[in-house]
Amino acid sequence: MTVGLVLVSHSQQLAQGLADVAGQMAPSVTIAPAGGQQDGSIGTSFELITAAIEQADSGDGAVLLYDLGSGFLTAETAVEFLEPEQAERVVIVDAPFVLGAVSAAIAAHVGGDLRTVIAGALDARSANGPGGVRALD
């Protein structure tokens, strides 16, 4: 059992593409994309996010990342509708979507617990920061 990831995006392709990229380095991790609305149009879907949480959380918890603010609103609503016992281990993290997903996926792949995977996602905040800018000089 490992911590899973839920990738909430306004686009089905963006969520799926990111799941593919992050999954390449974390084959043991369930990365559930929840992109677009149920009819495939741009937006976010409470139903798709809820289904993705069920897929990603095997009991060890899941980290949920989102692309834009309204994705957070829908994700937060979905988590609130979970049973309290499950809601405790499904954590929405405010981190860069792409870097955060890759970083969190790797943390989960090497056996990190929920806390470590959250930290992995948050680490991505600085991964492209001062160091990355300095590299351009």
Next chain:
Amino acid sequence: MSCDAAGTVAAVRAVAATVAEHRVELTHLDREIGDGDHGENLARGFTAVLTKLDAAEPADPAAVLKLVATTLISTVGGAAGPLFGTGFLRAATSLGDAAEIDGTAVATALTAARDGVVARGKAESGDKTMVDALTPAVNAAKAAAAGGASVAQVLTAAADAATTGAAETVPMQARKGRASYLGERSIGHQDPGATSTGYLLQAFAGAATG
């Protein structure tokens, strides 16, 4: 019109008709400062609400609003889904299992709805969001209810204040939501969420007035 379960169902049907009527206009407003889907998303949500109402027989006003809430959350794929959904859900909770509601209960429900929207979206007055329609509506509803107003009078006061509040979002610069990325360029456009909030309350008021 009494405000029992049947009256609430009739009001929600009126809201759905109003949303359908203003679908293109709301989408147009949202295209100016947002992602251009507000009218379509709300119309999809309320079409689904009508389908659910055809199959359900809600026992009391709260059950009607709860049905609206869960349907909007499931079917409106933008910020409006969780925001309106949370608002209707909090309103439903505040009504309890009352079979009929009076003006005071309506004002209390509207206050709960506004508080829910604020808790969900973290917007404050002046951010150019639906809160700029909801908060004046709450204040007007409370004042009317304190004076012993009927359901229709409370809703009419709320709707008029919400419509005025929505118009007052035009000169505001957006500080929440997609429009905030536009910075100063969000000035000069009426907020779509505040606008639809005004329409929703106008429809409720119209239905209650009969």
